[in-house]
Amino acid sequence: MTEIQQGPSARGDDPPATAPKLQPFALKDAPALIEAVFPAQKVSFEAQRERKAVQSQTLTGLGSYWKGRKPLILVRAIVLGSLLPQTDDPEKDLEIFEKLMAFDEGGLARRALENNVFKPDDIARALTLDNPWRYFTYKVQAMGLSAGEISHWRFPLDPAKEGIRIRWRKECTEAMKLDLYARMLACLPDYETRAGLSKRPEEMDQSALHAPIWPDVNAHLGHLGIAAHSHPELVEQLGILRYGHRPRVGDTFCGGGSIPFEAARLGCDVYASDLNPIACMLTWGALDIIGASPEKRAEIERAQREVAEAVDREITALGIEHDSQGNRAKAYLYCLETRCPETGWMVPMAPSWVISNSRNVIAKLVPNPVSRSFCIQIVIGVSTAEMKAAEQGTVRDGNLVYERDGKTYRTPIKTLRGDYRDADGNTFNRLRHWERTDFKPRSTDIFQERLYCIQWITRDSLNQSRKETFFAAVTEEDLEREYQVESSVAANLARWQGEGLVPDLAIEPGDKTDEPIRTRGWMYWHQLFSPRQLLSLALIKQSIIKRKEPAVFLALAKALDWQNKGCYYGTGASRESISHMFSNQALNLLFNYGCRSFQALKPVLLETQPGAFFSARSILCNSAANGIKETSQIFVTDPPYADAVMYHEITEFFIAWFRKNPPPPFDQWTWDSRRDLAIKGSGDDFRRGMVDAYKAMTEHMPDNGMQCVMFTHQDTGVWSDMVSIFWASGLQVVGAWYIATETTSELKKGGYVQGTVILMLRKRPAGDRPGFKQRILPEVKREVAAQIRQMLHLNTETEAKMGAPVFNDSDLQMAGYAAALKVLTGYTSIGGEDVTAFALRPRRKGETTVVDEIVEQAAETANGLLVPEGLDRETWGSIGGIQRFYLRMLDMETTGAAKLDNYQNFAKAFRVQDYAAVMASIKPNAARLKSVTEFKPRDLTDRTEIGPAPLGALIVAIQEFLAEKEPEVVMANLRDALVDYLDKRPVLIDIADFIGAKARGPEIRRAAEAIASRIRNQRLQ
């Protein structure tokens, strides 16, 4: 990383000696850029792209079992936006901000060039170039073309058609290429298309990506003494201007570490803490493995190799993975087995007996009447019909199902377990509760476990990169090895548990942790691992402890995730795979599972992480958020609001393995999930915990500090909760932005886009400021209107210059809320009630609080101002709900917008009950309204929201018109449909004109225009 320097440095593009010097605290009380402008759309798009990078996200490799890391690009934008000042030129402020984020044209061109998206042929066909041969050379392909002739050619042309092949000239410099790339990008319709073709900023070499921007940045901020040549330099200088030194960013809910990591990478010092030691370990990994120096990283990688090699030697010496031919196992497949209560037969359990789709391998159950059990054969190369039959396993829809002698037997799993209810309605079952010494079922247990297939790597391919494998049934020799493994575990378990090589911790019941107890009778964490898994993991841990390298603990955590009884064995079309436990956020147990041999587990231990060396000073604590002891100038937090992820429960799976003998610095932490202290849910306890946490942060922040809190955008109830919490903590809202961070899978109940609100807060000035609702409401209205007008103004100016507005309607709405809340949270009491008392008072169901009222007032005011272009202000003022929704979205669709979250946000804002009723599609990125002709009669009855409204009547009229009903009849029906037709005439004309201008189909537009003119010219008696 570039060394951080204070003040201007001596380089060619530095300001002259007379340039202003950095004045510590010169920006002490200056509003931050993020309080006024923020490129929320671009950040949203980049955040979603980062998410889509799945496993290649920078921090995911540290442990994909941790869910819900915040996108790094979002954190970067927040930290930069909180440090940069507003100048008197907001347009320029935004331009510079976009350069710093590499969202600008130049940045995009560099990102696109790195991706090599435009080939010379694409450029030849698209651009007008008078002298293309400065950039390209050509080879003649067609007969009869002369060099003289070609040298006069100009672009655009199609090289293939013209009979030439073109390539970049060697002499064509990067700057020249970038120039053409920028022109190519300019031909694309919007930012999303341009950025979609480009590398993500994070994937680029940072100094090359940003090298050209510094003269512009320094020119814009030079009057403050800024002279930076890298982000860390800029951050340090801005810190000096605001706080007198390099800024520290704090996050007391640091989780997987994305906030402290990105802040550190940007050049800030960081304070990170979390109640959960696994969160701390991952944050430590982000800062001390990914952020480590190349030498340190090499050391870590060496330690990982040594551990893997040592364990490999031990496993090989034990002879538990090799057969007598020298083949080595890759995967072991295990299933449960149970006695059928009807027949007394032992039946292996699995939802499918397919072993390999690519090689047509199945497990075949062959009855053995003597032992009243099934022998499991592995049959290779079976017919399609046999494959199909094997897809039906012996576990179907919660039942054990099998056939014997032409008869089908079916027993609910619940019955097998012996589920019953006690007098109080609590469910129990008859599974034996396993004891601490148990690591496999006892012979009398309801569920037995059985090895049914082994995938082997052939001896000859063991050392080759492409390994040959085959599947085989379990032999006597294999069972001998299983027995050897079990005996070894039996002999060592107590010692291992004592030394902390294997857990001895009981599973504490809970929402997620009930699952192993209820469905298997497993009462201790080590029981989620088979004997073979326990043996290899104990050996790994033993080897790690010897080496005292904490970084390898993260590799062990990953190995735990990938080596347990919750690992699903998958048979895709072309390959077989074993997944990991935490592909979702629960402890899901399986009837059959895949177990990796150590040979197959080794790569998990050897995985290396991307490097991003930085030299930030970081403090990491394992403590509750209210126990903070250090000061930070900026806090960025993502608190556990109504969290879907039960971090405190599921991380016990890992804590159980680490709590004894952790190496330094992990030995400083409390290896317990401390469920009682975890902030969770959304009730009164949650609010109390949050107020405690945010009060503590506010006390550890200077008066000119800044806070950013992220939370999921749900309904106004969420606003009410969150705002009262921050208000009670002594903070005042100063801004809010909406970021669409995730598009969830469509499989989950229709389209659903997850949006994150980022709420910006500052310390409320000291002193009492009592407020009264009657006085606050008009003040809110004024503030919201002023805020939106100012943003609309900036939109008009940027649109005129850049072709696209900065803010979309969601931004404007969010800014409206923020403006209202800024007014509200500036007071210390409302109507005599102190804000802390207000925040902590238990809520009654259905209660409307003063915050709800204010938020609603803000929404009303904001929405009242957001009149769709082409509609009369009065019409807009006189309609509400679904009509506003339909018309506003119709207007938005004319710009090509199709994001579901826009529709969702507006449905919320206009308080539409069932917006889906007017939608033709609710796909996350391809949402659209029903067009006039797509409405069915049942969509337009009096029982619907739209049916009785003038818009509903108009839709019917347009449909009738298109169905070639007599125009007089159409008009008469329209008149009859609305009781107050005469009063509604101006609104009807305006809406019909609007549809005439905005509807997608030309025939609909024509029909709407015709109806508008008929209403206009109607003779009224």
Ligand SMILES: C[S@@+](CC[C@H](N)C(=O)[O-])C[C@H]1O[C@@H](n2cnc3c(N)ncnc32)[C@H](O)[C@@H]1O
């Ligand atoms: C939503 S997560 C943070 C995720 C994080 N921003 C990331 O990018 O991975 C919330 C975190 O709050 C932590 N937490 C819950 N209660 C806490 C408390 N009382 N004090 C400190 N941390 C707590 C949880 O352990 C969890 O890691």
